[in-house]
Amino acid sequence: MDWPTHIRDKRPAPSATDPLNGHSEQGTSSSSLTSLRHCRPRARGDRAAEGLILAAHLACRVRRWAESGVVGSPQALSEHERRVVAAWAADCAERVLELFESSSPGDPRPRDAIARTRAFARGELDVAEEIRRRFAAAGAARVADPAAAAAARAAGQASAVAHMGAHALGAAAYAARAVELAEPHRPAAASEEICWQLSIISAEVRAALRQLPPVGEDKSGPLGPGLLASGRLGAIVHELQADLATPRKTEPGHHDQQHAPQRN
Numbered sequence: 001m002d003w004p005t006h007i008r009d010k011r012p013a014p015s016a017t018d019p020l021n022g023h024s025e026q027g028t029s030s031s032s033l034t035s036l037r038h039c040r041p042r043a044r045g046d047r048a049a050e051g052l053i054l055a056a057h058l059a060c061r062v063r064r065w066a067e068s069g070v071v072g073s074p075q076a077l078s079e080h081e082r083r084v085v086a087a088w089a090a091d092c093a094e095r096v097l098e099l100f101e102s103s104s105p106g107d108p109r110p111r112d113a114i115a116r117t118r119a120f121a122r123g124e125l126d127v128a129e130e131i132r133r134r135f136a137a138a139g140a141a142r143v144a145d146p147a148a149a150a151a152a153r154a155a156g157q158a159s160a161v162a163h164m165g166a167h168a169l170g171a172a173a174y175a176a177r178a179v180e181l182a183e184p185h186r187p188a189a190a191s192e193e194i195c196w197q198l199s200i201i202s203a204e205v206r207a208a209l210r211q212l213p214p215v216g217e218d219k220s221g222p223l224g225p226g227l228l229a230s231g232r233l234g235a236i237v238h239e240l241q242a243d244l245a246t247p248r249k250t251e252p253g254h255h256d257q258q259h260a261p262q263r264n
Contacts, residue, residue, distance in 0.1 A: 020150050020177060021231035074213050075221025077165030081208040086121035088205045089158040089171035090114050092197050096151040096178040103148035110155035117158045125162070150178035157222075166212050166221045170228050172197050173236040180232070190236060198243050210244050 077085070094114050101111070119125045143149050157170035176197070180190040201209075215237040216229035223229060228237055 018227060018231075020146055020153070020174075020181070021227055021233050073164065073220035074211070074218055075164050075166035075223055077208055077211065081211075082161055082165045083121050083123060085165050085168040085205050085208050086117050086158070086161040088197075088201055089161050089168040090117040090121065091200060092168075092172040092175040093117070093151075093154040093158040095193075095196070096154055096175045096182075099145075099178050099182050100143070100148045100151040100155075103145045104143055110152045113155040113159035117155075117161060120162050147178050147182035150174050150181055154178060160222075164221050165208065166223045168209065169212065169215075169237050169240055170222050170233075172240055173228060173233045176236050177232055190232075191239075194236065194239055194243075198240070206244055206248075209241075212241070214238075214241060 076082075093110070097110060097114065100107075116125060143152065151174070154171050154174035157167045157174055160167040161171070172194070176190040176193040179193040183189040186192075213223060215223045215234060216225065218224055223237070227233055
């Protein structure tokens with residue numbers, strides 16, 4: 001069943017300035033599934049029942065999409081590649097997790113998101129279920145401390161790798177930005193974090209991420225026009241992709257770590 005025309009892509013246009021990125025947000029990617037909160041059913045009647053029907057159809061479409069293995073966006077990567085890059089994304093996010101937990105010690109959402117990302121990387125979690133749960137940690141980013149918020153977003157991006165592989169670069173970018181915000185007296189803080197992120201990457205992860213389109217050039221995912229394509233985050237993603245595009249003779253091995261090494 002096709003979605004009615006009036007339901008497709010009904011997302012509110014962002015207008016606020018994002019303090020984590022140092023610029024006014026100009027738009028978001030179109031990769032996310034349509035939010036039912038902003039839809040008005042065309043037919044009259046019991047709107048609650050209609051909402052349940054729409055939600056059921058959405059769940060079925062997500063499940064069919066996940067099971068088919070057919071992905072239209074070049075930012076998605078294959079299911080196998082998403083599981084491969086998920087472990088690296090989890091490492092990047094977990095390394096800055098303490099920046100969030102020191103600010104909000106009672107909030108387990110980012111840590112849970114990272115744990116789910118690792119489980120997804122090991123093949124223990126279903127793709128469709130993780131796609132439905134990828135926004136579970138979003139509320140954790142609404143903290144006052146910018147470094148803590150960036151760390152929470154890194155975890156959220158990592159958990160969204162089940163949906164699109166390009167979110168792995170988002171996890172790395174937000175992690176580097178979190179370090180930069182936490183240590184403003186160190187101009188090289190973000191670059192040093194990027195160097196660490198690239199130092200642990202495996203040949204398989206590098207090969208998968210190298211398939212992603214350059215940031216800002218493709219509208220069908222998180223690397224399209226929006227937060228990850230502009231401001232400091234855009235610069236960080238560009239730096240990551242510039243390194244990934246450079247062939248290397250040897251690549252460090254990578255294993256699924258239960259805990260990423262903490263920053264000194």
